[in-house]
Amino acid sequence: QSPAYDSDNIFAKILRGEIPSTAVYEDDDTLAFMDIMPRADGHLLVIPKTPCRNVLDASPAQLEAVIRTVQKLAVAAKAAFAAEGVTIQQFNEAAGGQEVFHLHFHVLPRHEGLPLRP
Numbered sequence: 001q002s003p004a005y006d007s008d009n010i011f012a013k014i015l016r017g018e019i020p021s022t023a024v025y026e027d028d029d030t031l032a033f034m035d036i037m038p039r040a041d042g043h044l045l046v047i048p049k050t051p052c053r054n055v056l057d058a059s060p061a062q063l064e065a066v067i068r069t070v071q072k073l074a075v076a077a078k079a080a081f082a083a084e085g086v087t088i089q090q091f092n093e094a095a096g097g098q099e100v101f102h103l104h105f106h107v108l109p110r111h112e113g114l115p116l117r118p
């Protein structure tokens, strides 16, 4: 069991419109916006609109909605940034590298021989 969802997290504030973000896609269940510290050109984040801490506590419906949007935007971002590949990244709990505790997937367009920025 993961810790309870904390609605003070930064992505919950983005969902409530309390802090700005550069949205690139939205549907009934998911939102995508640009990462504020991009590690690649076109680095974006996909989140469910409903409360969810990470994959460890996601419902099947949340997972399905998010991964469908991730796939859609991976294809779109690869074309938009003339990338040769796409890295999809996801972290769970602090020990797993998670910093913002609302479920999110990173979509990173990649070019041959170009490492991710730190």
Ligand code: 5GP
Pocket (backbone or CB within 6 Å): 010, 021, 022, 033, 034, 035, 036, 037, 038, 091, 097, 098, 099, 100, 101, 104
């Ligand atoms: P993670 O939890 O996946 O390790 O990292 C959180 C990600 O959210 C980081 O890539 C970070 O740059 C991004 N991030 C943190 N705060 C904000 C914010 O206020 N706005 C946006 N658009 N991205 C953020």
